[in-house]
Amino acid sequence: MLEIKxxxxxxxxxxxxxxxxxNLTINKGEIHAIMGPNGSGKSTLAKVVxxxxxYEITEGEILFEGEDITELxxxxxxxxxxxxxFQYPIEVPGITNRTLLRESYNTIARENDREELDPxxxxxxxxERLEVIDMKDSFLERSINTxxxxxxxxxxxxxxxxxxxxxxxxxxxxxxxxxxxxxKIVSDGINKIAGPENAIVLITHYQRLLNYITPxxxxxxxxxxxxxxxxxxxxxxxxxxxxxxxxxxxxxxxEAQ
Amino acid sequence: MSIAVQEKETILNFLDGDFSILSDVDVxxxxxxxxxxxxxxxxxxxxxxEDWRFTDLRSISRNHFVPVAEAGATPVGDINDHYxxxxxxxxxxxxxxxFDAERSSLDAIPENVTVGTLxxxxxxEVVKEHLGKYTxxxxxxxxxxxxxxxxFKNGVFIHVPKExxxxxxxxxxxxxxxxxxxxYATPRVLYVGEAYSKSTVVEEHIGLAENEYLNIPVAEFKMxxxxxxxxxxxxxxxxxxxxxSRPIAHLDKFAEYHSYTICLGAKLFRNxxxxxxxxxxxxxxxxGLVLIDGExxxxxxxxxxxxxxxxxxxQLHKVVVNDKAHSIFNGKIFVREDSQKIDSFQExxxxxxxxxxxxxxxxxxxxxxxxxxxxxxxxxxxxNEDEVFYLHSRGLTKKKARELLVYAFTLESIENMEVESVxxxxxxxxxxxxxxxxxxxxxGS
Numbered sequence: 001m002l003e004i005k006x007x008x009x010x011x012x013x014x015x016x017x018x019x020x021x022x023n024l025t026i027n028k029g030e031i032h033a034i035m036g037p038n039g040s041g042k043s044t045l046a047k048v049v050x051x052x053x054x055y056e057i058t059e060g061e062i063l064f065e066g067e068d069i070t071e072l073x074x075x076x077x078x079x080x081x082x083x084x085x086f087q088y089p090i091e092v093p094g095i096t097n098r099t100l101l102r103e104s105y106n107t108i109a110r111e112n113d114r115e116e117l118d119p120x121x122x123x124x125x126x127x128e129r130l131e132v133i134d135m136k137d138s139f140l141e142r143s144i145n146t147x148x149x150x151x152x153x154x155x156x157x158x159x160x161x162x163x164x165x166x167x168x169x170x171x172x173x174x175x176x177x178x179x180x181x182x183x184k185i186v187s188d189g190i191n192k193i194a195g196p197e198n199a200i201v202l203i204t205h206y207q208r209l210l211n212y213i214t215p216x217x218x219x220x221x222x223x224x225x226x227x228x229x230x231x232x233x234x235x236x237x238x239x240x241x242x243x244x245x246x247x248x249x250x251x252x253x254x255e256a257q
Numbered sequence: 258m259s260i261a262v263q264e265k266e267t268i269l270n271f272l273d274g275d276f277s278i279l280s281d282v283d284v285x286x287x288x289x290x291x292x293x294x295x296x297x298x299x300x301x302x303x304x305x306x307e308d309w310r311f312t313d314l315r316s317i318s319r320n321h322f323v324p325v326a327e328a329g330a331t332p333v334g335d336i337n338d339h340y341x342x343x344x345x346x347x348x349x350x351x352x353x354x355x356f357d358a359e360r361s362s363l364d365a366i367p368e369n370v371t372v373g374t375l376x377x378x379x380x381x382e383v384v385k386e387h388l389g390k391y392t393x394x395x396x397x398x399x400x401x402x403x404x405x406x407x408x409f410k411n412g413v414f415i416h417v418p419k420e421x422x423x424x425x426x427x428x429x430x431x432x433x434x435x436x437x438x439x440x441y442a443t444p445r446v447l448y449v450g451e452a453y454s455k456s457t458v459v460e461e462h463i464g465l466a467e468n469e470y471l472n473i474p475v476a477e478f479k480m481x482x483x484x485x486x487x488x489x490x491x492x493x494x495x496x497x498x499x500x501x502s503r504p505i506a507h508l509d510k511f512a513e514y515h516s517y518t519i520c521l522g523a524k525l526f527r528n529x530x531x532x533x534x535x536x537x538x539x540x541x542x543x544x545g546l547v548l549i550d551g552e553x554x555x556x557x558x559x560x561x562x563x564x565x566x567x568x569x570x571x572q573l574h575k576v577v578v579n580d581k582a583h584s585i586f587n588g589k590i591f592v593r594e595d596s597q598k599i600d601s602f603q604e605x606x607x608x609x610x611x612x613x614x615x616x617x618x619x620x621x622x623x624x625x626x627x628x629x630x631x632x633x634x635x636x637x638x639x640x641n642e643d644e645v646f647y648l649h650s651r652g653l654t655k656k657k658a659r660e661l662l663v664y665a666f667t668l669e670s671i672e673n674m675e676v677e678s679v680x681x682x683x684x685x686x687x688x689x690x691x692x693x694x695x696x697x698x699x700x701g702s
Contacts, residue, residue, distance in 0.1 A: 036438035050650055090647040094665025103661070106649040111652075143665075160651065 001065060001199050002026040002049075002168055008059035009048045016043045016056065020224035026168065029196040032204045033210055033235060036221035037243045042203045043087055046170040050084035051077045064168070065177035078104075079111035081167030082199065085157035086176050087203075092144040097156065100144055101163050108164060125163070133163040133189045144202070158189040165193075170201045175209035187212030207239040220248055258370040265325070266301045268400040272322040272441055272471070276407045282379030288389045292406025293697045308397070310555045311617045316525045317499050322441040322471045325353045325409075326594035329437030336360065336432055339463055341678045346621065347372070349413055353460040353470075354442030356411050365425040371416040371425055375447065377415045388447050391477045391507040393531060401501040401527075405443040405475040412445030417454035417484070420646035426457040426676045431474070433495065435466035450484030450512075457487040457675055464495025464522055467548045467626040472523075476504040480512035482536075487515050487675050491683070496551065501527045510536035515674050516559075518543045520547040521686055525553040532570070534596070546670035548682075548690045550579035560589040572603040575670050576645045577663055577690070578614035586618045590631060597628040607637040608666050610659075660691040 001026070009019040009168050026032055036042050049062060050053045051074035069077055074196050092100070106116040119183060126140055133155045134160050145153050154174050161169050171190070175183060190213055202209060210218075210232065218234040219226045220242070227236065229249050238246070271604045276293035279286040299310050301318065302309040340348060346365035349372065350357040356374050371383075394402035410480050413429050431444050448458065460473060472494055478486060495589045500523040506514040520526050530543045547555045563572050576584045586605045607616040610687045620633040648658035667687050674680040 052646060052650075072647065073655070074650045075652050075654050078650060084650055087645065090641075090643050092644050092647065092662070092665065094668045095661055098647065099661070100651060103653055103657070107652045107654075107657075164651070 001028045003063040004049070004060070005063070006060035007045075007048065007057065007062065009044065009055045009057050009137070010055055012056045014211065017047060018055075018224055021060070023228060024219065026199050026201065027234065028167070028199050029256040030199050030217065031194055031215045032199070032201045033215065034120045034201060034214040034221055034226070035207070035218060035235065035238060037247075038205070040221045041224040042221050043172050046084055046172045046201075046203055047245040049170055050074055050082060054235055056097065078164075078166075079108055082162055083164060083166035085161060085169060085171040088178070089145045089153040089157055090166045091148075093146045096141055097144055097146050097159075098123075098140040099124065101160065102158075105163060130160045133159045133194050134185050136160065150177040151179065153191070154178060154186055155182065158186055158193075162189065162193055163237075166198065166200070168205065169198050172203045173205065174202070175204055175206065184212065188231075207235045210235045219245060222247065265539060268296055268301050270489070271302065271318055273327070274408065276427055280410045282376055284379055284385050284388050285375060288406045288411075292408070292577070294405050295395060295398075295403035295685060296407050299400045299403055306677050308558055309491050309544045310602060311583075312525075312527060313554055313583070314525070316469075317471060320469060322439045325355065325440045327438070327442035328353075331435040332439065333360075333465070333550075334433060336384065336465070337432075339432065341426065341428050341460070342677060343532065343676050343678055344426045344459065344630070347423075347425035348428040348430060349374075350362055351429075351444055353436075353440065354431070354432055354444055358507040362627045365424065366427075367421065369418050369419060370631070373414055373415065375412040375414045375445065375502040376410070377418075378649050383416050384414060384416070384425060384447065385477050387449050389477070391479060391505050391533070392503060393505065393533070394476060394503055394529070399503070402440070402455060402503050405445060405473050407441040408441070409445040411445055412447065415448045415456070415458070415604075415689075417444070417450050417456050420453045421451075422454070422625065425661060426459050427653060429458065429460045430662055431462045431472070433462070433464045433468075433470055433472065435468045436470070439469040439471065441471040443472065444472070444474040446474070448478040448486065450478070450480050450486055453480050453483040454481075455485040458489070458490070459679055461491045461493070462500065462522075463493045463690075464498050467495050467497055469497045469499075470495065470499075471499045472501070474502045474504075476501075476502075478504070478514060480506060480510045480514050481509045484509075484564070485509040485513040488517070489674055489679055490518040490674065491679070492520045492522055493520070493686075494526075496524060496553070498523045499525045501525075504531055505531040505533070506534050506543060508539040508540065509533055511538050513540045515542040515673075516544070517670065518545045518685060519543070519631075519670070520545070520549070520555045521690070523555075524553060526553070528620045529558045529560070531562070532566045534568050537565045538567045540569045544572060544670055544673065545574040546667055547574075547584055547666065548574040548581035548687065549577070549584060550690070550693070552580070552584060553582045554585070554677050555587035556576055556581070558585075558587045558589075561591065561601065563590070563592040563594050563601065565597045568596070568600070569646070570599075570601045572690070573670065574605045575667065576605070576607045577610065577666065578607065578615065578616055579610040581611070581613045581650040583615040584617070586631070586635070587621060588619070589621045589623070590633070592624040592626050592631065594625040596626050598624055599626070599629045599631070601629070601631040603631075603633040607634040607635075608663065609637060609639055609664070663691045664688065671672060
């Protein structure tokens with residue numbers, strides 16, 4: 001589904017590379033976790049894949065279902081079925097969750113020659129999807145993330161994903177700042193959405209989320225590269241030993257891949 | 258040595274008119290006479306005048322305006338589209354400043370309420386007592402108010418008696434037609450709300466063509482004890498018109514006056530809303546929403562005068578500027594000595610969509626009393642690119658994302674519109690404004 005090949009990227013207009021040759025292959029039906037210390041490039045990878053204009057791809061390519069998407073705008077990537085759950089969801093006063101989702105859902109439907117939903121049909125659909133994150137109807141009427149608690153913002157990202165039903169979702173630290181109840185609801189929601197036809201990439205600093213969601217693969221990112229990939233046991237290993245050991249190993253060995 | 262004496266420029270340099278002609282109605286004639294004196298006396302403003310520093314008046318001073326009768330104005334056609342469904346039988350229509358009885362309908366006005374023209378009720382005691390008594394513009398040697406005084410021969414008169422509520426919104430519809438020559442018009446409103454009366458007034462100005470004219474409305478609202486009015490003012494003049502308006506409200510004890518001015522049209526819009534607190538415990542709003550593009554200029558110079566104890570005032574002035582448009586805001590708030598317990602809110606928020614747009618903003622607080630809460634703020638900003646990206650990443654085009662964000666910015670001001678059809682009309686206008694064919698100039702992206 002997604003193939004990232006030797007991806008290099010920097011902040012637009014700056015020389016310093018943040019991604020220094022990322023390689024990653026994701027197939028449908030898989031859940032991946034990308035872990036790593038702060039500043040390792042995890043969030044940048046998510047933003048670059050979703051088409052954030054702040055970053056410039058200097059080398060390499062991103063293929064989505066075989067198509068090179070490096071030149072596509074963020075909305076075009078969304079139309080193909082890609083989704084980014086933001087680490088810091090943006091507050092947009094004055095636009096309700098319902099308005100955004102309807103516009104978003106119907107735009108994506110239109111671009112894919114699927115039928116758009118009229119307001120009544122869409123409302124029914126929204127209400128059904130609200131169950132994924134255990135939220136009340138009134139949630140739809142609220143301005144996007146405006147005045148939401150940290151947990152509500154993260155739930156809203158999962159809700160948007162539940163509604164838009166992407167093929168591939170990058171979830172950028174969706175677990176950070178969540179209390180235990182919210183963490184359960186969020187991970188439960190992600191588990192409900194995950195299926196054989198889609199793929200999910202969890203970007204996280206801690207193994208906590210992985211107690212609730214079982215990844216097929218765990219990757220460790222350091223200094224702009226994926227330095228180690230393994231099964232779910234890698235997360236537990238990291239939890240025990242921290243990143244220091246890997247960091248040492250990595251710097252001793254030089255190039256790890 | 259000779260000293261060149263520069264001849265004073267008056268508004269008479271830019272228009273024709275015989276201001277010795279007075280109204281047949283005594284109370285109007287007296288104002289005509291006073292106005293005629295003032296227009297030849299008061300100087301036409303220049304950029305040297307503090308209150309006109311940023312305002313480019315060339316669309317008036319490089320033009321020449323004639324009375325409507327000499328302008329070769331096109332007769333008005335079908336304007337049914339501009340009638341509000343809620344005010345089908347509570348509407349007064351003025352065409353180029355002249356009353357149009359045929360297009361007006363007042364069947365929904367309760368019998369004890371007076372809604373009509375100043376000519377019709379010119380001899381009534383209420384008109385005699387109140388007309389021209391509240392404008393404070395002569396003190397500032399204001400030529401525009403003077404021109405209205407000198408020229409108006411008719412206008413709107415609304416009198417709501419004690420403890421009476423007018424259910425239907427009163428729609429004052431001023432339409433302006435195409436004409437061979439630029440003309441001037443001077444609409445006038447006198448509203449007198451008796452104790453504990455209540456009504457909604459929608460004052461609308463619509464240019465039916467794209468012609469040049471000079472529209473100078475003056476409105477006086479006398480709000481007696483506990484009276485309440487919702488005053489929506491919608492300016493959709495021709496994009497080549499000049500609109501200089503002077504609305505003033507005079508509030509007695511417990512009175513409430515809530516006005517919402519929406520500026521969409523006109524090449525030059527200058528609005529000087531004033532509220533005078535005449536007694537304790539009043540509550541009022543003078544909100545504004547300005548949407549301008551092209552080379553439009555919209556200038557609001559408001560003055561709020563707290564003269565007594567206990568008042569709550571609210572002024573949210575929101576502005577969206579695109580292309581080379583220019584917005585000016587100057588919000589004066591006076592709190593006089595010994596007028597304590599004042600709670601005054603003022604905020605001017607400007608959204609600049611283009612690199613060539615200009616915004617000038619200045620809160621001006623003059624507080625001579627100590628137990629007072631006055632908050633004020635002014636912001637000028639572009640669209641937040643993080644917000645744009647967030648919506649963009651959800652599949653919306655950048656253009657659509659920007660449209661939604663501008664729409665959301667304006668919503669707060671429009672939500673206050675009590676009349677449903679006005680609310681809807683303004684939402685449509687906002688969509689029209691934000692979804693023009695051209696791409697927004699992408700500032701910051």
